[in-house]
Amino acid sequence: MTILIGQHDVVTGYEGEKKMQANREKEVAQHHDGGFSVPETNSFGHTFRNYDAESARQDGVENFYGTNHINQTYDFVKRMREEYGKLNRVEMSIWECCELLNDVVDESDPDLDEPQIEHLLQTAEAIRRDYPDEDWLHLTGLIHDLGKVLLHWSFGELPQWAVVGDTFPVGCAFDESIVHHKYFKENPDYSNPAYNTRYGVYSERCGLDKVMMSWGHDDYMYLVAKENKTTLPSAALFVIRYHSFYSLHRSGAYRHLMNEEDEANLKWLHIFNKYDLYSKSKVRIDVEKVKPYYLSLIEKYFPAKLKW
Numbered sequence: 001m002t003i004l005i006g007q008h009d010v011v012t013g014y015e016g017e018k019k020m021q022a023n024r025e026k027e028v029a030q031h032h033d034g035g036f037s038v039p040e041t042n043s044f045g046h047t048f049r050n051y052d053a054e055s056a057r058q059d060g061v062e063n064f065y066g067t068n069h070i071n072q073t074y075d076f077v078k079r080m081r082e083e084y085g086k087l088n089r090v091e092m093s094i095w096e097c098c099e100l101l102n103d104v105v106d107e108s109d110p111d112l113d114e115p116q117i118e119h120l121l122q123t124a125e126a127i128r129r130d131y132p133d134e135d136w137l138h139l140t141g142l143i144h145d146l147g148k149v150l151l152h153w154s155f156g157e158l159p160q161w162a163v164v165g166d167t168f169p170v171g172c173a174f175d176e177s178i179v180h181h182k183y184f185k186e187n188p189d190y191s192n193p194a195y196n197t198r199y200g201v202y203s204e205r206c207g208l209d210k211v212m213m214s215w216g217h218d219d220y221m222y223l224v225a226k227e228n229k230t231t232l233p234s235a236a237l238f239v240i241r242y243h244s245f246y247s248l249h250r251s252g253a254y255r256h257l258m259n260e261e262d263e264a265n266l267k268w269l270h271i272f273n274k275y276d277l278y279s280k281s282k283v284r285i286d287v288e289k290v291k292p293y294y295l296s297l298i299e300k301y302f303p304a305k306l307k308w
């Protein structure tokens with residue numbers, strides 16, 4: 001995959017030429033990782049996932065994490081899982097849900113301010129280019145963020161802090177590697193001895209499916225896919241449920257809660273993450289052109305209508 005760098009620079013004349021040349025050089029200097037080229041900067045000219053860079057998005061993103069970290073408690077997650085796990089809100093197809101994401105912008109993301117349908121297709125198409133035979137992973141790319149429909153006015157209308165952003169376990173100590181960790185001090189679970197130790201309510205190698213994750217689009221989409229009896233492999237469900245769990249897949253925290261199956265699936269999550277993160281750009285995908293391919297995958301792995 002090759003992603004153009006520097007589309008944020010709107011400069012003309014000699015200065016513009018110089019900048020373009022510098023960008024071309026940067027492009028050549030991209031880190032190569034197998035067939036995959038990881039760009040150095042996002043569409044705003046910063047490194048990816050730079051939560052401290054001063055940018056138009058930074059304040060909003062930090063406010064987002066403040067509210068998120070204070071409110072995501074063990075009790076909150078339990079209530080949300082019970083409530084949304086009923087799947088009694090809407091019946092719709094996977095593609096109908098993709099279209100709803102046309103209206104959804106994620107406030108937690110320092111790297112992207114495009115409607116979410118763009119991100120779904122960018123991720124899926126980038127995987128498809130490098131892993132042409134893994135059709136299940138293409139579909140996983142397409143659907144991994146569909147849970148953000150919880151933000152949609154016609155649906156859950158949940159606040160951003162209860163839908164997007166990185167996720168983390170609740171019911172045990174919040175790891176230091178979690179973005180903007182300082183805000184957890186105001187979370188009631190932070191000072192609750194039942195929930196603030198290394199294991200908390202869990203036990204060694206209990207398996208991640210026993211672990212309650214902060215509530216949001218990942219866990220919701222996992223429940224939707226599982227309860228609607230998708231035939232996608234377990235690695236796909238793993239990717240969907242933990243793709244925002246950066247403290248695990250990037251920082252290696254919480255591995256003491258993983259079992260053997262989790263270890264095997266984590267390899268796919270590492271692959272997936274590169275595409276999820278680094279395909280974010282201003283390059284639009286032609287939706288109508290790729291739609292027939294994705295409809296065929298949806299038909300292969302999902303019922304025509306799902307309960308949401």
Ligand SMILES: O[C@H]1[C@H](O)[C@@H](O)[C@H](O)[C@@H](O)[C@H]1O
Nearest residue numbers: 106108109164165166243244
């Ligand atoms: O801001 C982003 C966004 O909400 C993504 O969908 C999520 O997967 C990431 O973990 C998060 O950093």
Ligand SMILES: [Fe+2]
Nearest residue numbers: 144145243244
């Ligand atoms: Fe996500």
Ligand SMILES: [Fe+2]
Nearest residue numbers: 119144145276
């Ligand atoms: Fe994503």
